Amino acid sequence: xxxxxxxxxxxxxxxxxxxxxxxxxxxxxxxxxxxxxxxxxxxxxxxxxxxxxxxxxxxxxxxxxxxxxxxxxxxxxxxxxxxxxxxxxxxxxxxxxxxxxxxxxxxxxxxxxxxxxxxxxxxxxxxxxxxxxxxxxxxxxxxxxxxxxxxxxxxxxxxxxxxxxxxxxxxxxxxxxxxxxxxxxxxxxxxxxxxxxxxxxxxxxxxxxxxxxxxxxxxxxxxxxxxxxxxxxxxxxxxxxxxxxxxxxxxxxxxxxxxxxxxxxxxxxxxxxxxxxxxxxxxxxxxxxxxxxxxxxxxxxxxxxxxxxx
Amino acid sequence: xxxxxxxxxxxxxxxxxxxxxxxxxxxxxxxxxxxxxxxxxxxxxxxxxxxxxxxxxxxxxxxxxxxxxxxxxxxxxxxxxxxxxxxxxxxxxxxxxxxxxxxxxxxxxxxxxxxxxxxxxxxxxxxxxxxxxxxxxxxxxxxxxxxxxxxxxxxxxxxxxxxxxxxxxxxxxxxxxxxxxxxxxxxxxxxxxxxxxxxxxxxxxxxxxxxxxxxxxxxxxxxxxxxxxxxxxxxxxxxxxxxxxxxxxxxxxxxxxxxxxxxxxxxxxxxxxxxxxxxxxxxxxxxxxxxxxxxxxxxxxxxxxxxxxx
Numbered sequence: 086x087x088x089x090x091x092x093x094x095x096x097x098x099x100x101x102x103x104x105x106x107x108x109x110x111x112x113x114x115x116x117x118x119x120x121x122x123x124x125x126x127x128x129x130x131x132x133x134x135x136x137x138x139x140x141x142x143x144x145x146x147x148x149x150x151x152x153x154x155x156x157x158x159x160x161x162x163x164x165x166x167x168x169x170x171x172x173x174x175x176x177x178x179x180x181x182x183x184x185x186x187x188x189x190x191x192x193x194x195x196x197x198x199x200x201x202x203x204x205x206x207x208x209x210x211x212x213x214x215x216x217x218x219x220x221x222x223x224x225x226x227x228x229x230x231x232x233x234x235x236x237x238x239x240x241x242x243x244x245x246x247x248x249x250x251x252x253x254x255x256x257x258x259x260x261x262x263x264x265x266x267x268x269x270x271x272x273x274x275x276x277x278x279x280x281x282x283x284x285x286x287x288x289x290x291x292x293x294x295x296x297x298x299x300x301x302x303x304x305x306x307x308x309x310x311x312x313x314x315x316x317x318x319x320x321x322x323x324x325x326x327x328x329x330x331x332x333x334x335x336x337x338x339x340x341x342x343x344x345x346x347x348x349x350x351x352x353x354x355x356x357x358x359x360x361x362x363x364x365x366x367x368x369x370x371x372x373x374x375x376x377x378x379x380x381x382x383x384x385x386x387x388x389x390x391x392x393x394x395x
Numbered sequence: 396x397x398x399x400x401x402x403x404x405x406x407x408x409x410x411x412x413x414x415x416x417x418x419x420x421x422x423x424x425x426x427x428x429x430x431x432x433x434x435x436x437x438x439x440x441x442x443x444x445x446x447x448x449x450x451x452x453x454x455x456x457x458x459x460x461x462x463x464x465x466x467x468x469x470x471x472x473x474x475x476x477x478x479x480x481x482x483x484x485x486x487x488x489x490x491x492x493x494x495x496x497x498x499x500x501x502x503x504x505x506x507x508x509x510x511x512x513x514x515x516x517x518x519x520x521x522x523x524x525x526x527x528x529x530x531x532x533x534x535x536x537x538x539x540x541x542x543x544x545x546x547x548x549x550x551x552x553x554x555x556x557x558x559x560x561x562x563x564x565x566x567x568x569x570x571x572x573x574x575x576x577x578x579x580x581x582x583x584x585x586x587x588x589x590x591x592x593x594x595x596x597x598x599x600x601x602x603x604x605x606x607x608x609x610x611x612x613x614x615x616x617x618x619x620x621x622x623x624x625x626x627x628x629x630x631x632x633x634x635x636x637x638x639x640x641x642x643x644x645x646x647x648x649x650x651x652x653x654x655x656x657x658x659x660x661x662x663x664x665x666x667x668x669x670x671x672x673x674x675x676x677x678x679x680x681x682x683x684x685x686x687x688x689x690x691x692x693x694x695x696x697x698x699x700x701x702x703x704x705x
Contacts, residue, residue, distance in 0.1 A: 114621075
């Protein structure tokens with residue numbers, strides 16, 4: 086058994102490769118096996134994260150793991166899906182057992198919280214740390230939330246405060262600027278709560294949905310494009326956390342909320358929804374309006390030069 | 396649209412992201428959506444391939460693609476599954492459009508041959524080329540072939556000649572030693588035919604199965620371990636191709652066949668099977684015997700120092 090095979094045993098531990106109703110067979114054969122209950126469909130999403138691109142090189146193994154799995158889970162939330170299981174391809178420069186142990190503890194923390202075991206994957210040696218995670222969930226047949234169902238007159242909602250992802254970034258980028266351990270911005274960056282329960286709760290009401298990863302305005306554009314409609318967002322309705330406002334002030338906070346990305350809140354449209362925070366409405370036309378003024382595509386995209394781990 | 400978003404359009408082309416019966420929604424939303432027919436289960440496998448570890452740095456984009464997808468498909472063959480679709484996480488140092496175009500042509504060639512469209516993934520920038528492919532297939536409920544069902548008295552079979560993967564390796568490793576274009580060893584290394592049809596055809600007969608990627612003896616050990624049994628393999632029954640014998644001679648060819656790996660033929664057990672080539676039998680006990688002599692674990696594993704892209 087070489088060091089990499091040894092490492093794989095950490096991935097097969099009981100707090101990571103546990104049982105789940107849809108999983109027939111997990112780690113240990115050429116393939117894993119999944120089943121569906123009657124009237125279910127699978128949804129799944131693959132994300133790749135590269136060291137120094139999607140997370141800082143100085144991040145801890147635990148934090149890298151929780152961020153990677155939380156960010157991937159957010160795609161299931163955006164479909165209104167229930168998590169089932171995930172697979173992991175990991176490329177490592179060396180098989181450092183302490184690092185792997187801590188990394189698996191991070192994976193396990195999120196996996197257990199969402200009842201989503203690890204069911205397969207691949208461990209390889211390579212020049213830098215690269216992670217590919219595929220998350221798998223189930224939805225009731227035909228009930229997956231997509232980007233393409235928005236309708237004129239529907240309201241636009243978000244599931245929670247915007248801008249915290251970008252607000253956390255100065256801490257993440259600068260290894261000398263210490264995150265308060267377990268503090269608000271550390272959580273926002275390394276363990277953003279995937280809005281899985283929220284996604285399931287709105288799936289009967291929402292006409293379109295996605296998770297905000299690229300930035301509110303840019304992601305609003307994705308719904309407009311897929312639904313062939315326009316959207317007006319009112320900046321004064323966008324929820325901002327007290328922590329963001331205190332750390333960065335009103336003006337910067339709003340910029341972060343509009344263009345920052347990495348928030349992993351849901352952006353969705355519905356005729357009416359009690360749950361979320363209404364920030365605008367769907368209109369006829371094409372493109373995204375902010376306070377009644379149409380925005381160019383480049384205005385929707387995060388500012389150039391804004392260094393970003395997304 | 397940045398260069399990486401532009402590149403993603405190649406992945407969304409009609410010869411790669413085509414329709415398939417089990418695919419409800421492919422590329423373009425937060426998740427793809429898959430459905431099952433009654434009485435089907437999903438099987439899936441994730442493989443990660445790293446430049447200069449799993450394929451030579453000088454390999455063409457087309458060859459890298461056909462190898463990556465063929466090798467991944469082989470895991471579906473080993474389960475007796477029908478291919479459905481695949482996802483791809485790709486990390487690239489730069490977005491070279493010519494390279495990507497050729498890479499997508501390679502993917503398309505295999506994807507179309509096996510009716511297995513690309514349904515999602517992620518494209519990221521990183522210091523070196525890393526590919527993570529997840530293949531998805533379907534089997535009839537409870538009919539997936541696994542490693543754990545071998546029974547005493549069953550015969551041991553392979554689906555075709557062994558050793559060609561290792562026999563091709565000197566050509567792959569040495570950029571000055573040219574593969575005959577489209578020749579036998581080039582195919583063996585860069586486009587090993589995944590034994591999908593063979594796997595489906597034996598699924599009613601086989602008691603255990605896997606695909607030979609680590610080497611015949613080592614993989615035989617995997618079946619023994621999972622089935623809690625022993626196996627005797629007769630070296631004179633192992634099929635060797637005329638091409639392998641001609642290039643490497645009898646002795647080296649047999650070593651390649653036993654320990655070389657990368658063959659992607661199926662190794663399976665059955666009471667009786669008309670299709671494959673019988674190379675031995677399942678016995679009570681533990682471990683792998685070669686011509687009646689028990690082998691240590693290290694003897695089953697490829698020789699140390701044998702440089703290997705696997």
